[in-house]
């Protein structure tokens with residue numbers, strides 16, 4: 234995967250915040266990509282998801298639909314003002330990310346270019362006309378981070394999206410350690426897939442899809458449908474990204490690696506790797522085959538989110 238060397242990067246929504254710092258009110262649930270370590274991670278996510286759903290029911294939820302002006306999620310524009318780097322938390326240095334050439338030479342700058350590409354892509358989707366707004370921020374952190382609405386999070390949950398502050402949180406150690414323990418590889422496009430998946434959750438937040446989640450676990454649960462839809466949205470961006478001004482090329486090899494990553498973070502793969510057995514009743518993200526299938530389905534429908542309606546799919550194995 235290569236970036237257009239002449240692209241001008243916008244770093245206003247990427248931040249290397251970490252540790253301490255302030256936060257914002259409101260409820261929310263972390264939506265991580267896979268439950269990093271199967272046991273605790275998934276349990277935590279379920280609890281948080283439940284809290285999120287409950288908070289929706291009680292009307293204190295942060296779900297924002299083009300409402301940037303009020304409520305507990307109003308955090309202004311541009312950089313993520315409430316989170317300042319604290320001791321050791323700072324891991325991202327985006328100040329030097331000016332062009333696509335920087336993105337070709339630096340992993341952090343590549344994340345900026347990817348974010349810019351995804352924001353441009355979703356901004357142009359007619360399905361979202363009038364409702365799109367970029368995520369508040371992409372925050373790179375290490376060890377632990379205080380979110381604005383989803384409490385404190387540690388690296389063990391993996392990358393996640395917090396609806397409460399509309400922010401994507403990434404800890405690069407996920408790629409270095411947990412992901413590799415699961416047999417995945419760390420490439421630029423794999424990071425793109427992860428970011429595109431989390432960006433997909435932001436789109437779901439804007440569209441109100443998260444409010445449809447009633448069942449939190451199991452092979453046909455709403456939670457699984459939500460996750461497979463995020464994979465499908467990632468596939469949509471993948472199919473459209475090449476030549477958008479930021480992404481110069483995505484090779485077949487990149488796609489293969491992305492599919493391999495989707496396989497790596499399938500619930501069955503994580504379960505069998507970490508515990509040696511597969512229990513579909515504990516599924517929260519879908520099986521490896523399902524994640525691959527929906528990612529590929531998204532690639533066939535880059536112009537409409539309707540192809541990604543996992544909530545109406547009768548058979549999640551056959552998108």
Ligand SMILES: [Zn+2]
Nearest residue numbers: 264265266460
């Ligand atoms: Zn997810």
